[in-house]
Amino acid sequence: MSTDHGRPMTNVLFAAPVSVWEAYEAPLRDAFAQKGLSVNLATDLPPEMVDYIIYAPQSGLRDFRPFTRAKAVLNLWAGVETIVGNETLTQPLTRMVDEGLTQGMVEYVTGHVLRHHLGMDIDLLRDTPSWEPRVPPLASERKVTILGLGILGAACATALSNLGFAVSGWARRAKSIEGVQSYGGEAGLVDALHGAEIVVLLLPLTDDTHHLVDSRTLALLAPGAFVINPGRGPLIDDQSLLEALDTGHVAHATLDVFATEPLPADHPYWAHPRVTVTPHIASHTRPKTSANVIAENIRRGEAGEPLLHLVDRGAGY
Known part of the structure; x- marks a missing residue:
């Protein structure tokens, strides 16, 4: 496991299109710092090293089986219909509420x-x-x-x-x-x-x-x-x-x-x-506010606390 000045570092994969990464990188890093988290945030990590996945459907990620140590998949959008039925997804899944x-x-x-x-x-x-x-x-x-x-x-x-x-x-x-x-x-x-x-x-x-x-x-x-x-x-x-x-x-x-x-x-x-x-503009996930939700869920996961906004697989949301 990588470390930051002796502290264990949490590896977080950002699985989303490049344009989304450009909008979210800075707000996420700020939110992690505010929570006191030591995070290695990247768009390309060895699957076996990933602790959390920040996920957007357009990322192309479909097979979650290689992510053997991932503790949760954190959906960046409110809707989860494109991922909730994925049979390879065995990790806890959260939806975005911000x-x-x-x-x-x-x-x-x-x-x-x-x-x-x-x-x-x-x-x-x-x-x-x-x-x-x-x-x-x-x-x-x-x-x-x-x-x-x-x-x-x-x-x-x-x-x-x-x-x-x-x-x-x-x-x-x-x-x-x-x-x-x-x-x-x-x-x-x-x-x-x-x-x-x-x-x-x-x-x-x-x-x-x-x-x-x-x-x-x-x-x-x-x-x-x-x-x-x-x-x-x-x-x-x-x-x-x-x-x-x-x-x-x-x-x-x-x-x-x-x-x-x-x-x-x-x-x-x-x-x-x-x-x-109207062209799907009723409400967007805002980088600054949603980054705070993502950071809080990672903090909770690392502290052994319940995750926010867990998806009920049986209900589909």
Whole structure:
């Protein structure tokens, strides 16, 4: 084992594209120093010497069997669907939860909920002058449903509730969030979506949530509802959503994530007048704040303490 002035050095492999390394190297080194960690951080280390792997799906790393002494794989992003089913991964896996990512998601969701609630597009997209006052309902009269009440969903639900919206939320198991009507299970999904005027998708992608938003669930929404998806693209069955948009049952969809990214130039979403496409920018992992989370987990691992944000392999997130 390498040492730093007599102290054992922890070997950390940064498995991510070069562009990501350039953004994260300095914040990680600073975070390690602040935690008092002696770390050999590199993009190329002998697998048998690696203690921790900082991982991004685009790294190309697929076989974790050579990393025989690795204590954990620390996912750099919030989503783990591309790695959680990897049969070669036997080490503990953590997902990224950090304050910068959470705040970014709250700002995106709140901004677009307010945009649809206030009908901003009606005025912004008008071609000719028209004095037609349209007074929106108060937030308390607008039913907003959040699908997914993990850390991101709960934070968004709380922010919208604090603005006065009538917020409901759904997860596999009902949760207790002040100001939010929480539902769980299959029957709860129907109750949460029934009559919803704005739906925000913040579920993890699993076998159970793939195409959860389809013709059946879309039919539960109030006529003229809005759909906002900053979660995972395959949560939505695209054809079902397009049909609901064409009939007007869904008035508009704001979509940040897609089954194929970048979204193909010939995809119907680009040209649809009732769709807003944003290029997967709802919330990014911020190097400075996420580096602190990574450093804290390595400190915990070296101290024999429980790791933060462990992934439940059975649940898929």
